Amino acid sequence: MAESFTFITRSPEETISLGERLGRAAQPSDLVTLSGDLGAGKTHFTKGIAEGLEVKRVVNSPTFTIIKEYKGRLPLYHMDVYRLEEQGGEDLGFEEYFEGEGLTVVEWAEIIKEQLPDHFLDIIIRRDSDTQRTFTFTPYGERYIQLSKELQGK
Numbered sequence: 513m514a515e516s517f518t519f520i521t522r523s524p525e526e527t528i529s530l531g532e533r534l535g536r537a538a539q540p541s542d543l544v545t546l547s548g549d550l551g552a553g554k555t556h557f558t559k560g561i562a563e564g565l566e567v568k569r570v571v572n573s574p575t576f577t578i579i580k581e582y583k584g585r586l587p588l589y590h591m592d593v594y595r596l597e598e599q600g601g602e603d604l605g606f607e608e609y610f611e612g613e614g615l616t617v618v619e620w621a622e623i624i625k626e627q628l629p630d631h632f633l634d635i636i637i638r639r640d641s642d643t644q645r646t647f648t649f650t651p652y653g654e655r656y657i658q659l660s661k662e663l664q665g666k
C-alpha cells in the first residue's frame with residue numbers, strides 16, 4: 513500500500529523551495545504526476561523543480577505545446593496532456609520520455625493513465641487559502657518511497 517504524506521506551503525516562494533528539493537533529489541527516469549485546480553501552484557512548483565535540476569531557462573505552462581524539454585543537471589520533460597483528452601489520450605511516444613535521462617512532470621496525467629508506468633510519484637496540490645497550499649505526495653513503487661523519505665528528511 514502506498515502511504516501518502518503532506519507538505520504545507522504558505523507562500524509561492526515556499527512552493528518553489530519544495531519543488532527545488534524534489535529537483536535536487538531527482539534521478540534519471542523519475543516520473544511525477546501533478547494535479548491541482550487552476551491557480552493551485554503547479555507552475556510555481558515546476559519552476560522550483562527546474563531550479564533544483566539547474567535548468568537555466570524560464571519554465572512556463574506547457575499547455576500549447578504538450579511537451580517541453582529543458583536542459584539541466586538532468587533534463588526536465590514538462591508535459592501538459594490536457595489537450596489530448598479529445599483524442600482519448602493519444603500516445604505521443606511518452607515512454608521514451610519516461611525511460612529517458614530526465615525527470616518527467618506530467619500535468620493532467622489521468623488522461624494518459626493507461627500509458628503511465630506502474631511506478632511514479634503522485635502529487636496533488638490543494639488551495640487552502642489565498643496563500644496556503646497543501647501538497648499530498650503518494651509514492652508508487654520502491655524508488656518513490658525512497659525519494660519520499662528523502663524529502664521528508666527520514
Ligand code: ADP
Nearest residue numbers: 521522523524527550551552553554555556643
Ligand atoms: P497553476 O499552474 O496550478 O495554475 P500557478 O503556479 O500558475 O498555478 O499560480 C499559482 C498562483 O497562486 C500564483 O498567482 C501565486 O502567486 C499564488 N500563490 C499564493 N500562495 C501560493 C503558494 N503557497 N504556493 C503557490 N502559489 C501560491
Ligand code: MG
Nearest residue numbers: 554555556573
Ligand atoms: Mg500552470
